[in-house]
């Protein structure tokens with residue numbers, strides 16, 4: 427189900443008892459972080475928060491709106507995230523129906539879903555342009571922008587959808603990249619070297635061209651999720667968001683840059699980046715639970731700010747897990763599993779535990795068919811889009827529940843001969859990894875925790891797991907109440 431806009435989503439959250447309003451003034455300088463951090467660490471993720479009076483600013487601030495499995499599912503219009511995975515699995519089913527009539531009956535409705543969701547380009551003004559600020563009126567200080575953690579380099583826009591276009595083919599990209607605010611009309615742009623926004627900037631630099639950027643806040647929450655999703659370059663996040671919300675995203679032309687923006691957004695910051703103009707950005711208290719170090723990133727010069735008449739400012743904080751972003755990551759883990767299975771059909775399930783910052787640890791179960799199969803899966807993952815950042819991969823047999831960390835540790839401890847079952851490789855690493863030998867480059871490790879085969883040089887018997895017989899279990903079940911235990 428699609429939401430009319432971000433505020434419609436907030437109303438739905440409130441109606442479901444999922445949102446708490448805070449009318450007491452709370453300061454965007456550190457205080458909101460401390461409140462939100464405590465709430466995000468409550469069992470289940472705590473409620474979404476609407477700070478109605480953030481540091482005396484007129485504009486309320488919403489945070490933790492994605493911060494539980496229920497709210498993440500609500501954001502994408504489903505009862506549970508698995509529904510989307512099933513829908514994608516169904517769309518990708520390779521069976522070709524027999525007979526033209528069956529083909530029409532089975533395939534056409536599936537394809538119709540896709541033809542109905544590409545973005546629509548509207549003429550005129552959008553609701554995101556009810557107020558337009560240009561020239562001297564441009565002032566980022568109007569918004570309750572968070573200074574998240576004590577050692578942060580400054581204030582950060584933390585839930586931005588960054589729209590850019592490939593200067594060669596015009597294709598749009600939308601990524602979530604944090605934005606440090608330097609002053610009322612200047613910001614940084616933290617697109618990391620492996621991300622599509624950074625590639626657009628490199629291509630623009632080659633042509634000595636500036637790059638037009640729109641930083642969008644709000645809109646249907648499916649758009650925000652889409653900006654975080656690891657889609658292959660060239661796949662339009664607005665098309666993906668349309669697929670998720672079952673309704674096209676409506677776009678209008680930005681006022682001062684050559685970018686189309688969601689008509690229903692709360693706030694749009696338009697600007698230009700000269701990819702060769704760099705400035706020190708950071709440090710920033712990051713997803714890892716550590717500060718990511720300051721480094722040189724491009725500068726954005728704001729050309730206009732447009733917003734709704736009464737906007738709400740969407741924000742998040744990142745830090746030591748569990749945090750709100752963990753739920754965005756869990757959505758990706760579930761939604762992208764069927765897509766992963768297109769290349770790796772042997773994968774049964776996958777768990778990227780939040781404590782492992784998602785890409786630091788992957789627990790994967792596979793249907794093992796041949797010697798070295800677990801190593802093949804590791805290498806495939808390291809070669810697949812943003813899965814390349816996975817620092818540690820543990821591959822288990824199909825009957826291991828990788829969602830159960832205790833079971834994984836038990837199997838891992840028992841099933842490996844470290845020297846034989848470990849595989850070390852070198853390659854790209856998440857820019858946020860502070861332990862790697864260089865920024866963005868380091869090593870990764872995989873462990874084959876599967877049963878070993880004779881063809882893998884294992885010639886002893888592989889022992890059975892200890893289990894009681896069903897017969898005895900039934901007899902003890904029947905006795906249980908008499909035992910007084």
Ligand SMILES: Cc1cc2nc3c(=O)[nH]c(=O)nc-3n(C[C@H](O)[C@H](O)[C@H](O)COP(=O)(O)O)c2cc1C
Nearest residue numbers: 600601602603604616617618621622623654655656
């Ligand atoms: C809350 C949040 C903040 C993020 N901040 C950044 C960031 O500052 N820089 C970055 O490169 N990626 C960041 N990411 C990850 C990207 O949004 C993610 O990798 C996305 O798929 C990138 O899109 P792209 O492939 O179109 O570049 C963040 C993700 C989340 C959930």
